[in-house]
Amino acid sequence: MTSDARHRRELDLLTIGTERDDPDDRARSWSEDLRTVVRRGEGVSAGLAEAIRSAARSGALRAGVRMPSSRALAEDLGVSRNTVTEAYTQLVAEGWLATRQGSGTWLADRAGDGPDVAPIDIGSRLEEIASFRYSFEPGSPDVSAFPREAWAAAARRALLAAPSRSLGYIDSRGDPGLRHTLAEYLGRVRGVVCHPEQVVVCSGFTQALAVLSRVIASRRGVLALEEQRHWHHTVVVHTAGVRTLTLPLDEDGADVARLPSTSATAVLLTPAHQYPSGARLSTARRRAVIEWARTSGGLIVEDDYDGEFPDPRGRHRALQGLEPGHVAYCGTVSKTLAPGIRLGWVVAPPVWVGEIVRTKRNLDQQAGVLTQLTLDDLITSGEYDRHVRRSRLAYRRRREALASTVRMAAPWADIQGGIGGLHVVLTWSDRPGMPTVEAVQDSCARLGVSPPPALTRFGPVPAGRAGVVIGFATPAEHEFRGALAALASALRAAAAEAGPAEV
The missing domain is CATH 3.40.640.10 (Type I PLP-dependent aspartate aminotransferase-like (Major domain))
Structure with missing residues (x-):
């Protein structure tokens, strides 16, 4: 089969599959919606994405239906391939579409009982x-450089010194010693301003984001996301049921000046080193997002994923240090030590601590105690630094x-x-x-x-x-x-x- 024939076959299969599922012929309706978007000639990529969302909501497109390739759909609609690719990329990021190398693109099951909703099967x-x-x-990081001897020595010291009660159920916020050590360390290294009671130890940033997302969802909040971001973060947020919107990016980071004109009640940022573009949130935008949070009562979720490896030409302290009452600061040892350690933390604004702790307790009583005790010793001994x-x-x-x-x-x-x-x-x-x-x-x-x-x-x-x-x-x-x-x-x-x- 030639390439053109294969592309045409993909379009035929999409139409046949949806028509078979829907006797009322809603499939033709969504196809006409796409052509209407093109005829308007404005915001074609955004309109195309919205037409596919609408088709999914109405049932004109069913979970698991294979989407035409970007080339095939572009040819059918008479638009550039980049236009279709941009729409598909946005829909993958939002969890509407799923894709896998060699398997094409299909409509994801957002209810979670169909094809894997994750854009990538990890x-x-x-x-x-x-x-x-x-x-x-x-x-x-280079996991072969993990400090095995220092970690083993710290684990031995911590285990021998630990009272028996520390091996039982503990405060869901984490080991008190580690929380005290992290509060001091983060203040010294990243300018974080907090009391140990605000520190909540999690099993890595993924759990921290899952907990925060559930709290935001329980408040019927809307989370603003950076236009480019780690794909899995989108999956975590949407799995928690949070509504989202996106902020454009440029060389100064996320365009947070748009926040006041949106419905966002929270925003997830990587201000020190935007992922993956590498942009640093400018001083002006740092002030702007803090002003938005103060004025609206919004929450800033600061993902400081590689804050220990700053640009030596100029270093910004953590955003949290400028507004502790409206920033949930998140960090992890996944980049400094190894992802397999599975330890991270949230420094929560005081008024959010209780709800965050209750939500974490329902997901996971506590992170592993022995790992927490070992990290505490590693930091206090100076080996971590x-x-x-x-x-x-x-x-x-x-x-x-x-x-x-x-x-x-x-x-x-x-x-x-x-x-x-x-x-x-x-x-x-x-x-x-x-x-x-x-x-x-x-x-x-x-x-x-x-x-x-x-x-x-x-x-x-x-x-x-x-x-x-x-x-x-x-x-x-x-x-x-x-x-x-x-x-x-x-x-x-x-x-x-x-x-x-x-x-």
């Missing part, structure tokens, strides 16, 4: 990454090596994401003669590198741009040079296939 993704020799998957300092220097060297390699191997690509953190974004012009994201990913796979995620996985991408996200902290130290060489070869191969004369 189990399959981890298996895929493990099948390659090298990986630059963003979101993880020493490990973070070593990691900070190592990751800065890696970032510099990656930047140098990209400049040599892919002069057609720009590096974004700041100097700090654990990842960068490679972007380039999306035009004929330039490598496609798929070409870069395929070249990486052929050379033993796990294909880096496309920037579109995280949200809409500016028109005319393409990109991938590179996590330079992920490879083990002894593999980094080899991984970098393989990545460089992949970038050169992708450019060569696109045509060196055009690049």
Whole structure:
């Protein structure tokens, strides 16, 4: 079957599938809605996304129905493929559509009893990454550098010193010693202003976000999200039943000036190092979002996911330190130590503490006590600070090596994401003669590198741009040079296939 025939078949199957499910022919109605959007000629991508949402709500499209490819739908509607891709990306981020590499895109079951609502099957993704020799998957530190000896010594000291009662059920906020230590540490390192009673220890940021989302949902709140964000955060928020809206991004971070004109009662931000763009929320916007919170009584959820690895050219303290009464500050050891430790925390505004603790207790009585006691000892002994300092220097060297390699191997690509953190974004012009994201990913796979995620996985991408996200902290130290060489070869191969004369 030719490519054009396959695309036409996808459209036919979509129509047949919906008509069979709906005798009233609502499928034709939603198809006409799409064409009406195109005829209007304004906000086509947003209108297309809303037409698909409406079709899903009405039942014209049923959970599990395979959507046409972006190319097929674009041809059928007479619009650019980027228009359809942008609409699909937004719907995936909101949980209306689900997609998986090699399996296409389908309508997700938002009730949770159909196809997986997550845009990515994380189990399959981890298996895929493990099948390659090298990986630059963003979101993880070099776990081979985990301080095993220091952790083991801290665990032994903590366990031998712990009173028997500490091994039973404890306050759902977490071990009192760790909460006191975190309050002091976060004040010293990130400028957080809090009392230990405000600290709630969680099993990583995912649980912290799940708890906060349930509290926001119970108040019938609306959560504003950054236009680009970690895909799983969207899933967590929507699973809790929270209504959401999105804020555009630029080089100054999220456009929080729009908040007063929206229905948002809370906003989730990555102000120190926006994920994945790397932008820092500007001073003016920090003031603006704090003013919005004070005026409206809104909640700012601050995700300080890699705050220990700042841009050395200028460092912002935590937003929470400027307005402790309206900011829920969230942190984790997933980037400093390892994701497998499963420890994070929320520093909650005083008036939110009780509801957050009650909600967490209903989800999970408490995080693992032995892990909490060990982290407490690791911090108080100074070993945690020493490990973070070593990691900070190592990751800065890696970032510099990656930047140098990209400049040599892919002069057609720009590096974004700041100097700090654990990842960068490679972007380039999306035009004929330039490598496609798929070409870069395929070249990486052929050379033993796990294909880096496309920037579109995280949200809409500016028109005319393409990109991938590179996590330079992920490879083990002894593999980094080899991984970098393989990545460089992949970038050169992708450019060569696109045509060196055009690049």
